Amino acid sequence: MAAVLPEDISIAHHHGTDPHATLFPEEEPFVARAVAKRRAEYTTVRACARRALAALGRPPVPLLPGERGAPRWPAGIVGSMTHCPGYSAAAVAPAQRWRSLGIDAEENAPLPPGVLDMIALPADREALATLPPGGPSWDRVLFSAKESVYKAWFPLARRFLDFSEAELVLSEDGTFAARVLVPGPVRELGGRWAVGDGLVVTAVTVRA
Structure with a gap:
């Protein structure tokens, strides 16, 4: 993912699913009825996003889906998440430098x-x-x-x-x-x- 994004965008990724990743209580309802695979991907990609935010000095926060499922990022942050079988990634950046990004x-x-x-x-x-x-x-x-x-x-x-x-x-x-x-x-x-x-x-x- 680093090959396709500028250096000042914070990236975190994970191959497979992260067995140590956890959700905030606010995030739990969105996968309460999901199958194990879907829950693991949802959890892993949010763990990636929180690591990417931490690299910008931001604390861990719940990342809830908003309109049409797009993640709601903390104020002053733009970002994007993605996952496919065996891989999850997130990218975030300060909004004063970037209007939007998609991965x-x-x-x-x-x-x-x-x-x-x-x-x-x-x-x-x-x-x-x-x-x-x-x-x-x-x-x-x-x-x-x-x-x-x-x-x-x-x-x-x-x-x-x-x-x-x-x-x-x-x-x-x-x-x-x-x-x-x-x-x-x-x-x-x-x-x-x-x-x-x-x-x-x-x-x-x-x-x-």
């Missing part, structure tokens, strides 16, 4: 059949067709990049952004550009992608 992690494997049809616009497909074979699973990179775009855009716009409402162009150099197709506070977004340890990770940052 995502996925397994580096082709999307299941039919998913690309659901998330890719014709322009996305044309851009994918120009990328060389033998690299990462480009369709998965696209999916992850769109997730990061949404996570960075939502706190600014306060509205849902569908996969069909942003066009992306991936570049071989580990960057991507996104154009949001609906009105909002930000229409052009840039991000980075990387692969390693069987994962695809992406990030979008918006400077203050």
Whole structure:
């Protein structure tokens, strides 16, 4: 994850689930009926977020889901969390330096059949067709990049952004550009992608 984020953003991650991670009492109701796997991921990613906050000198606090499940960060902080099977990560930064950020992690494997049809616009497909074979699973990179775009855009716009409402162009150099197709506070977004340890990770940052 450090490969896709600026150095002044605090990052914490964990491979697998953390058996020592615990929840605040305020967080417990949100996973009271969750299966063990979901609870472990929810707990681990919040432990990552609290470690990332601690690196900024912030005390541990409950991190509760807000509108559309987006985490509610402490005042003066922007951040993002992600988890996929076997990996969790969180990134946080001071709001006076960054307006918003979004991160995502996925397994580096082709999307299941039919998913690309659901998330890719014709322009996305044309851009994918120009990328060389033998690299990462480009369709998965696209999916992850769109997730990061949404996570960075939502706190600014306060509205849902569908996969069909942003066009992306991936570049071989580990960057991507996104154009949001609906009105909002930000229409052009840039991000980075990387692969390693069987994962695809992406990030979008918006400077203050």
